[in-house]
Amino acid sequence: MAEIVGGVGTSHIPAVGAAVDKGKTGDAYWKPYFDKLPPAREWIAEVDPDVCIVVYNDHANAFSLELIPTFALGLAEHFEIADEGFGPRPVPAVEGHPELAWHLAESLILDEFDMTLVNEMTVDHGLTVPLSVMFGEPDAWPTKVIPLAVNVVQYPPPTGHRCYRLGQAIRRAVESYEGNERVVIFGTGGLSHQLQAERAGLINAEWDYQFLDQIVADPEAVTKISHLEYMRDAGSEGIELVMWLIMRGAMSPTVREVYRATHVPTSNTHNGLLILENV
Ligand code: DHB
Ligand code: FE
Numbered sequence: 001m002a003e004i005v006g007g008v009g010t011s012h013i014p015a016v017g018a019a020v021d022k023g024k025t026g027d028a029y030w031k032p033y034f035d036k037l038p039p040a041r042e043w044i045a046e047v048d049p050d051v052c053i054v055v056y057n058d059h060a061n062a063f064s065l066e067l068i069p070t071f072a073l074g075l076a077e078h079f080e081i082a083d084e085g086f087g088p089r090p091v092p093a094v095e096g097h098p099e100l101a102w103h104l105a106e107s108l109i110l111d112e113f114d115m116t117l118v119n120e121m122t123v124d125h126g127l128t129v130p131l132s133v134m135f136g137e138p139d140a141w142p143t144k145v146i147p148l149a150v151n152v153v154q155y156p157p158p159t160g161h162r163c164y165r166l167g168q169a170i171r172r173a174v175e176s177y178e179g180n181e182r183v184v185i186f187g188t189g190g191l192s193h194q195l196q197a198e199r200a201g202l203i204n205a206e207w208d209y210q211f212l213d214q215i216v217a218d219p220e221a222v223t224k225i226s227h228l229e230y231m232r233d234a235g236s237e238g239i240e241l242v243m244w245l246i247m248r249g250a251m252s253p254t255v256r257e258v259y260r261a262t263h264v265p266t267s268n269t270h271n272g273l274l275i276l277e278n279v
Pocket of ligand 2: 190
């Protein structure tokens with residue numbers, strides 16, 4: 001049986017990827033943030049997953065207003081890096097795991113989650129920055145990746161409750177796979193941030209700390225946070241945090257918190273990192 005051996009929650013701030021790509025991680029602005037990453041990188045090196053399911057949102061790069069899948073599962077052998085306006089990030093190509101991905105597709109759809117199946121798509125900062133955060137700058141990513149893109153860009157996004165239930169279904173799906181892959185699941189985005197309009201630059205650290213405490217200890221409470229509350233308390237892009245509930249749903253009801261770090265400033269977002277293990 002395949003097994004979920006860890007959960008990672010992390011922001012996916014594009015400027016973090018740019019700092020890595022341009023060799024600026026030791027600069028005065030960036031060093032205090034990157035100094036917080038070694039425990040997370042040591043943990044994942046130790047866990048050494050075969051596959052990472054990376055739950056992220058596409059930021060109008062692979063998809064556009066022409067096609068808005070709520071939950072898009074990447075089945076391909078290979079995913080090219082998106083060009084977000086400055087050329088693709090100079091990071092290794094992302095290699096998929098079609099066999100496990102197709103098993104997830106079958107299991108999830110028969111479990112009544114209507115996934116969109118994607119055989120070809122590029123992956124943007126939502127997916128590549130979390131890989132850089134956790135793995136640094138290897139010549140090749142040390143893990144296969146199954147992308148799961150969630151629409152949180154065009155209203156209406158899925159509810160946190162739906163995301164949590166999807167995570168639980170992902171756990172059932174992984175555990176019914178006959179391989180013995182060890183899987184880490186990522187929930188990305190957040191913490192509080194707003195990139196637009198009058199409240200641009202909003203950060204609500206107190207709310208974020210409570211979110212982190214609750215997603216560890218009482219995820220069912222987090223599933224009750226409404227879209228309006230995310231918008232009001234965590235900013236218009238804080239809605240990305242529903243994706244952390246997919247990660248959390250795929251973990252055991254009680255988890256061990258292995259590592260937590262938060263940081264400001266990194267661009268316009270309260271930067272969060274959380275690592276969980278099943279107990
Ligand atoms: C920023 C954060 C995001 O999550 C994103 O998708 C784009 C930009 C930022 O803080 O700059
Ligand atoms: Fe984002």
